[in-house]
Structure formats: C-alpha cells, structure tokens
Amino acid sequence: MQLPRDVLVGSDMLGKVSDVCSDLQLGRNALIVTGQKTRDIAGIKVAEELEETGINVQIHVSGSASMEEVENVMEIAREMDTDFLLGVGSGKSIDVAKLAATRHNVPFLSIPTAASHDGIVSSRASITHNGETTSIQASAPMAVIADTEVIAKAPFRLLAAGCGDIISNCTAVLDWQLAHRLQNVAFSEYAAALASMTANILIESADSIKPDLESSVRIVVKALVSSGVAMSIAGSSRPASGSEHMFSHALNRIAPNPALHGEQCGIGTILMMYLHGGDWKEIRDALRIIGAPTTAHELGIEDKYILQALVESHKIRPERYTILGTGITPDAAEVVARTTGVIS
Ligand SMILES: NC(=O)c1ccc[n+]([C@@H]2O[C@H](COP(=O)([O-])OP(=O)(O)OC[C@H]3O[C@@H](n4cnc5c(N)ncnc54)[C@H](O)[C@@H]3O)[C@@H](O)[C@H]2O)c1
Numbered sequence: 264m265q266l267p268r269d270v271l272v273g274s275d276m277l278g279k280v281s282d283v284c285s286d287l288q289l290g291r292n293a294l295i296v297t298g299q300k301t302r303d304i305a306g307i308k309v310a311e312e313l314e315e316t317g318i319n320v321q322i323h324v325s326g327s328a329s330m331e332e333v334e335n336v337m338e339i340a341r342e343m344d345t346d347f348l349l350g351v352g353s354g355k356s357i358d359v360a361k362l363a364a365t366r367h368n369v370p371f372l373s374i375p376t377a378a379s380h381d382g383i384v385s386s387r388a389s390i391t392h393n394g395e396t397t398s399i400q401a402s403a404p405m406a407v408i409a410d411t412e413v414i415a416k417a418p419f420r421l422l423a424a425g426c427g428d429i430i431s432n433c434t435a436v437l438d439w440q441l442a443h444r445l446q447n448v449a450f451s452e453y454a455a456a457l458a459s460m461t462a463n464i465l466i467e468s469a470d471s472i473k474p475d476l477e478s479s480v481r482i483v484v485k486a487l488v489s490s491g492v493a494m495s496i497a498g499s500s501r502p503a504s505g506s507e508h509m510f511s512h513a514l515n516r517i518a519p520n521p522a523l524h525g526e527q528c529g530i531g532t533i534l535m536m537y538l539h540g541g542d543w544k545e546i547r548d549a550l551r552i553i554g555a556p557t558t559a560h561e562l563g564i565e566d567k568y569i570l571q572a573l574v575e576s577h578k579i580r581p582e583r584y585t586i587l588g589t590g591i592t593p594d595a596a597e598v599v600a601r602t603t604g605v606i607s
C-alpha cells in the first residue's frame with residue numbers, strides 16, 4: 264500500500280509548501296506542472312515559495328492529460344535533472360505530474376486548486392492513451408497540500424463535481440461486492456468499508472456543502488482523501504470506480520462536449536443504483552441538494568448520448584464485472600434513464 268506521507272488541509276497551506284519539501288528532503292530541482300489558469304492562481308506562488316528557499320524551479324503549463332504530454336514532462340525532468348515534481352491545479356495537471364514523476368522515479372506533490380475528484384490523493388493516474396481514459400497505476404503523492412482558501416474560491420461547480428466523484432463510491436462498492444461473489448474477484452473489506460462510509464458521510468452532509476465556504480471544502484477534501492486512501496488500500500480504483508465510472512468514460516468517448524468527471528459519475532450513480540435495486544432517489548436528492556447535475560439537461564448532454572453511453576458502458580472495462588453484466592439493451596436503458604428522470 265502506498266499512501267501520502269503528509270496531508271495538509273487548511274487556509275494558506277500554499278505558504279507551507281517549502282516547509283513540506285525541506286521536511287521531506289526532496290532536493291534542489293523542482294518541476295511544477297500546472298494549467299494555463301491555475302498557474303496564475305497558485306503555480307507562480309508555489310514557485311516563488313520554493314525559490315525563496317534556494318530551490319531551482321521550472322514551471323510547465325500542460326494542456327491535456329495525454330501520454331504524449333506525460334512523455335514531454337519526463338523529457339523536461341531529464342533535461343533539468345529534476346529531484347521532484349509538483350502538480351499544481353486540477354485533475355489533468357495533477358495526473359500528468361503524477362505519472363511523469365512515477366516513471367521518472369522521483370517523488371511528487373499534489374497541490375489541488377479545486378476539489379473536483381479523488382485523483383488529488385489517489386495512486387491512480389487517468390491519462391488518455393489510444394482513446395482510453397481509465398486510470399492506470401501510479402505512485403501516490405508524497406504529500407497533498409490542499410489550500411482551502413484557494414479551493415473555496417474555485418467555481419462551485421468543481422466542488423459539486425468532487426461530491427459526485429465521492430458519491431459514486433456507493434455503486435462502485437456494490438459492483439465490487441457483486442464481482443467478488445460472482446467471479447471471486449479480490450476484495451478488501453477495509454477499502455470497501457472506507458469508500459462506502461466516505462460516500463455516506465457526504466450524503467448526510469449534503470446540506471452543508473455551500474459555495475465560498477472553507478468548511479464545505481474541508482468536508483469534501485477529507486472525503487476525497489479517504490477515497491484516495493481506499494484506492495491505495497485496494498491497489499486499484501475498484502472502491503471508487505464501478506459501472507457509474509464506466510458510464511462516464513463512455514460519455515467521454517461519445518458526447519461532443521463531455522461534462523466534468525465528477526458530474527458524469529454522479530449521474531452514473533443514480534442510473535446504476537437503480538439497476539442495483541437500491542435507493543437511487545437518495546443519490547439523486549443528495550446531488551440535487553449539493554447543486555450537482557442530476558439530469559442530462561443539467562449536464563449539457565443530449566438524451567441520445569446518455570442512452571448510447573448506457574448501452575456501451577460495459578465495453579469500457581470488459582475485465583471489470585459490474586451490474587451491467589454483458590450490457591443493457593436499448594429499451595431497458597430507456598426505462599432506467601426515464602424512470603430516474605435523467606432524461607425527460
Ligand atoms: N487520477 C485519478 O484517480 C482521477 C480520478 C478522477 C478523475 N481524474 C481525471 O481528472 C480529470 C478531471 O479533473 P477535473 O474535474 O479537475 O477537470 P479538469 O482537469 O478538466 O479541470 C477543470 C477546469 O478547472 C479549472 N480550475 C481548476 N482549479 C481552479 C480554480 N481554483 N479556479 C478556477 N478554475 C480552476 C481548470 O483550469 C480547468 O479548466 C480527468 O482527466 C479525469 O480523468 C483522475
């Protein structure tokens with residue numbers, strides 16, 4: 264099991280980055296991977312923090328979370344003899360830094376500027392490779408530094424998406440248990456219990472998740488940490504990724520303008536909880552209270568793509584057995600999507 268050594272959550276945590284780096288004795292050459300917008304939000308501040316302590320810093324602005332981008336960052340790391348990498352920004356920047364650091368065999372720090380998914384802590388990296396966007400094994404961050412002030416200022420849509428990614432653990436664990444019973448798939452009670460408990464705590468706290476509130480950010484970030492730890496305990500994304508994620512990955516392939524990962528996973532959880540015969544209304548109501556999308560319209564995706572993604576989801580990870588089994592028929596998909604109100 265690989266877990267982060269330090270996890271800092273609170274106000275002005277960006278000011279602690281250099282303390283964490285010297286405490287962990289990470290070395291003198293640092294490479295920051297960040298986004299266009301997040302460079303100005305936090306990337307430059309982190310660079311200045313590190314330079315004040317004599318560390319040589321280079322900033323790389325990455326666009327896509329592709330394998331080419333990872334190889335590009337690895338080339339820069341080789342050229343500047345990087346001792347450690349920092350992912351400063353959203354999911355794509357953190358995943359590129361995470362996989363590049365893993366393959367360059369140096370430590371990596373995760374510094375999220377939004378609490379939009381559980382990749383901020385996990386030992387998984389979702390890198391697009393040959394059209395696939397399912398996660399691959401990487402190293403867990405040596406440290407996670409979540410500045411709740413910065414994250415609270417991010418568009419609330421991102422925090423709501425993070426809630427969707429956490430609530431998706433509900434159906435991910437049900438799928439994992441089903442696969443264990445039917446196919447004797449390796450199963451960790453502890454990872455499953457942690458992932459389920461995390462989702463249930465968030466569902467119960469739904470009405471405390473409000474815009475611009477650091478207390479809301481703390482609730483979501485701690486839940487994302489728990490989800491990431493559950494994946495590290497399991498050694499896979501199983502505790503946090505089941506049929507609802509396959510639905511989201513299918514939408515990424517099919518929809519002209521996919522929504523945020525956590526938004527798609529939240530709606531996938533409503534649909535798959537219905538298929539499990541569970542309390543899908545509880546899922547829908549929690550997402551609605553939080554302000555996350557619960558319909559195709561709110562997702563900004565046409566009904567036809569929702570239905571097509573439902574019918575194709577089981578093909579996304581054929582080796583990962585879920586409630587979708589060998590696939591749902593188009594007419595059954597219509598029943599699920601209409602009954603749950605995801606399509607009108
Ligand atoms: N590794 C994992 O375990 C894991 C888990 C879930 C998702 N993912 C991956 O993460 C990616 C999704 O990440 P995401 O949902 O953050 O989307 P994203 O990376 O596309 O970022 C969304 C947007 O948020 C903006 N943003 C970030 N912080 C901001 C801030 N403070 N203020 C204003 N704007 C800000 C970014 O500039 C970006 O335009 C996908 O590639 C997904 O596959 C990985």
Ligand SMILES: O=P(O)(O)OC[C@@H](O)CO
Nearest residue numbers: 381397398500503504508
């Ligand atoms: O393995 P996947 O399906 O990419 O899932 C990883 C992460 O999104 C779980 O929240």
Ligand SMILES: [Zn+2]
Nearest residue numbers: 380381428528
């Ligand atoms: Zn996810």
